Amino acid sequence: MIRIRHALLAALLVSSLTACGSASGSAKSDGPEVTELRYQGSVGAVTFPELAEHLGYLAPVKLKWIGNTISGPQDIQAAATGQTDFGGAFNGAIIKLAAAKAPIKAVVGYYGSDEKSYIGYYVTEGSPIKGPRDLIGKKIGVNTLGAHLEAVLKEYLKRGGLTPEEIEKVELVVVPPVNTEQALRQGQIDVAALSGVLRDKALERGGIDPLFKDIDLLGPFTAGSVVLTERFIEENPQTTKKFVEAYSKAIEWTQTHSREEVIAEYKKIIAARGRNEDASTIEFWKSSGVANKGGVIDAKEFQTWVDWLEREGEIKPGQVKTEDLFTNEFNPFKDGSAS
Template structure:
């Protein structure tokens, strides 16, 4: 399939391939039918009727942004159909690539790797990231001798999935601190379910736990752990993961993708402005109502989605960083796909007069 050139904000000039022009023509019809406000706050409501059901995978004990957007009434006529829980971000986007679900969400590096291999996917909106409140931290027990990068050689590092955000951050941290490829190879990354990471650390099954979000805050609140480093320290604020759709799904269903993207964008901005207690209470209500026998305890530690761009807008940097890492780590032979060909902001109403927050 001819890959579209989609990494520019709406309205930017582009001399793309024929597939791209057909796609833009369809999107233009959609935009004419559904006027979008310059600010993303009202974009998900009103306009032409939107229909469609999006099959997706969820996460145990967590509420995703699409689930929040649906509960807030921001998805318009689009409905979500939960088909089960995913084991990891890479597995989720792989399911989207094979058509098992309509969309998937993962660390951008995992999506880049799939797209570099020819998977016909496009990222449409960022949904999680790193900021001062929400980051990936690598924690040890308080009495651990591990203090810096060289202390990690020969140690076991637990993380939610291999090939995802935590492993990429760990690898970058080690390489940027001068460790040789041989030493980096001696740092053992182990996949541990997020809900079990803290327990595995405290029981001595792993030496370091890569903790994020509510699981990190829960561990800190319990005490007895110490952070060695975090991605925010050397990468700053950035959107780390995005939702992807297959290209053929986007071309067939531009209205549905637009409604989904606008709804998630609005949910992101609602979460920024609503009192934190209200955001937490809303997530707890959603978790209880779906009746999947999950504990809501970790949700009370929610602070931020960590999304850098307003309404989930994405930038080249958030993909180029991981393209370069994949090549340096030997996971791809060369970078063949330009960052701007991996994602699009065209469905995001915040692109019209928006910009990074």
């Protein structure tokens, strides 16, 4: 099975080129050192930095969109190699990148799973696939390899009693999220991993049944974090503070405002950025999925995946220390309320 090791190696080789901000102008000593941050977005969706900028939390720092991505590992690699100034991914992918000696640090949790927002694995109505063992030799559509969807699937298979050799016979197929439902219905894949508005739209159309959900295995949890390079943090402490503060306040805003209010603002953001996108999926937004207020990171959100990766042989025991992977230093909610 294809791994993201080549991406990790690439990040390691160019780690000396890590981001130090796009440096569009110099800031006062008591203000942000850089005032423009490059990032990747998501088609038809709104990211928390975009919401933060829209709500005025990020000023005077501005965002510079350089394109979209559907891959968390690619997003954090882009940050590690200086193509962007920040990126977000599944915590397990962050651990792998850190294990490859990429100098990155997680600063805020940004997505996760709960009863309203979760990753579901679906089959077509009437499918003979009913459990883990039925997946041997089958194709499962995921957004990217080496991340959340693959890790949860492997945990499901292992708990279902499959041996490592049997798990290797379950084929992961990378499919853009917007095409995953169609690929399932057309028989190109046997199982589709779906989340958020794409999952809800697919369920509304009918004809698909749930196989399992990630929360069935793990309960509600924050699954991914946003990273900055250690060099960026060291050279731009005020920008880092402003960015994380704005990011966490945007998360908290969605956690404390009604679904209707969130959807209304998201529609405004999509319309204003003029990327010729379909905003209809925003109507299905339900929750941030982030477990802790303002995205404060809990050590167990990394330790769970450190343990799992060690058990799977993806990293060596002791290769990564959980306390080195993240910091809540810049999050205003770290003590329970915004300062």
